[in-house]
Amino acid sequence: MVAALELYLDVHATRRIRTLWQALEAEGIPSLGSLNTKHRPHVSLAAAHRMDPEAVVAAVEGVPGLTLSMDFVGQFVGRVLWLGVTVTEELLAHHRTVHERLSAGGVEVWDQYRPGRWVPHCTISMRVPNPMMGPAIRRCLEMLPLTATVTGAGIADHANEIFKPIHGYA
Template identity: 55%
Template sequence: MVAALELYFDHVTQQRIRTLWTALEEVGVQTMKRLLDGRHRPHLSLTGAERLDGPAIAAALDGLAAAPPLEVNLDFCGQFVGRVLWLGPVPTPELLAHHAAVHQRLDAAGISGFDVYRPGAWVPHVTMSMRVPRPLLPQAIRLCLEFLPMKATITGAAVADHAHDEYLPLS
């Protein structure tokens, strides 16, 4: 498990994603629902690394809203290599600008993360499952599409490192 700077959604969107997790579980797809004894929250990660220093990130972002009230539209689903299934927000100019501003602040503070989260490489996503069994992939994708589109608002942020039981709310 890695640490991440996570953006959280409004209550309605969180509940819809949790309902989707339940629907996927009911057809045999392991989801994020059971991860961390149910403490895992639906989120969009701005950066990730093996370890992140929450207080250093908070200091780097001082004066910049970690979680501006961005409207995001979850309009599609996708898959990463390894059968990772996710919902994708439309990469609006506002979302991409916020992501870039966060990375500019982190870079200036000497805080680095995985290259796949860098501006220009980042694929914004909300993970549904880390390992969809191959025979269930078409059904899992259909289920995700039944829940889309979703309009969401970013309402919170935190640096989460559950492997080390560290969690620092930023808003």
């Protein structure tokens, strides 16, 4: 069970990432889109085993929006492929503000999402087959760079069918 505070991207960026998901699927590479049809392109600011949606909404409502640049491709251990979000002072300040508010609201998050440890990214696939990692990376590089405006946010826990939009975010 994983709950996340997700930032959602503008229509243009969302379409480009969904097109990338489809291109990978056509090549036999599973994408985040096929993992769960409710997934949408996003950047997660925080994650935990569980999050109280009401507490998170109360902690982050009214935080100003962002523009993100995705300029590189990365991977995590376990065959996770992602588009890397370029780190800026604005992004780090935004992330720090959100985590200060979450902490003040009693919301606990995983260490790897805390300020100073977080790797800002947009997940493309959670399970790229090892022999397909090279072609998958090349396909991702073909669509970069990508600029995206954050147009919304929500709490998503797909395993438990929980989705809570955060109104007033961005």
